Amino acid sequence: MIGALVIVVYVATGLLALYGLVRTVQGRHPGRDMRIAVGVVEALLVVQAAIAAFRVLGGGVTLPEQGTFLIYLVVSVCVLPIGLQFAVTEPTTRWGGAVVSVAAIGTGVAVWRLAELWAAHV
Numbered sequence: 001m002i003g004a005l006v007i008v009v010y011v012a013t014g015l016l017a018l019y020g021l022v023r024t025v026q027g028r029h030p031g032r033d034m035r036i037a038v039g040v041v042e043a044l045l046v047v048q049a050a051i052a053a054f055r056v057l058g059g060g061v062t063l064p065e066q067g068t069f070l071i072y073l074v075v076s077v078c079v080l081p082i083g084l085q086f087a088v089t090e091p092t093t094r095w096g097g098a099v100v101s102v103a104a105i106g107t108g109v110a111v112w113r114l115a116e117l118w119a120a121h122v
Contacts, residue, residue, distance in 0.1 A: 005048050012041045013108035016080075020104060023097030030087045030096040038100065043079070047079050051107065052081050052114070059109045061121060069117045076110040079103050 016037055023030060024078055055061045063069050085104025087096035 003049060004049075005044070005051070006111060009013045009041075009085050009111050010108060011042050011109065012044055012116050013104045016041050017101040017104035017108070020097040020099075020101030024094060024101070026051060027094040028097070029091060029094060030084070030100060034087070034097070034100060035084065038080050041104070041107075045080070045111075048111075049073050052118070063117060065117055065120070069114065072110050072114050072117065073092055076114060079107045079110065 019037060020030075020034070023034065048107040053070070056063060056066060056069065080100075080103050083106075085098055087103075090096070
């Protein structure tokens with residue numbers, strides 16, 4: 001994994017969580033802007049996952065807990081789209097932003113755990 005990319009993902013998930021909370025306080029349903037924000041963070045996560053998967057599966061990096069690392073890698077990519085789907089399913093509620101915030105926080109925790117597992121091989 002690339003240290004600078006991990007930091008960018010931390011910041012992006014934190015900003016997305018904050019944005020979701022702001023939208024919830026405003027009483028606004030997640031719209032196109034929330035979908036774009038989730039898409040940008042998801043793109044960062046996919047790039048990170050592709051790099052990490054290539055290094056682990058084909059690049060010769062051996063991790064002590066390789067299976068756990070790969071599971072966290074999949075989880076880090078899947079949580080935000082699932083959270084966004086839940087957030088936009090009910091168009092009359094204002095709590096969609098809170099759902100996206102929780103998904104962003106969960107994604108940030110998964111990335112934090114990925115970084116810990118990656119650091120174990122160094």
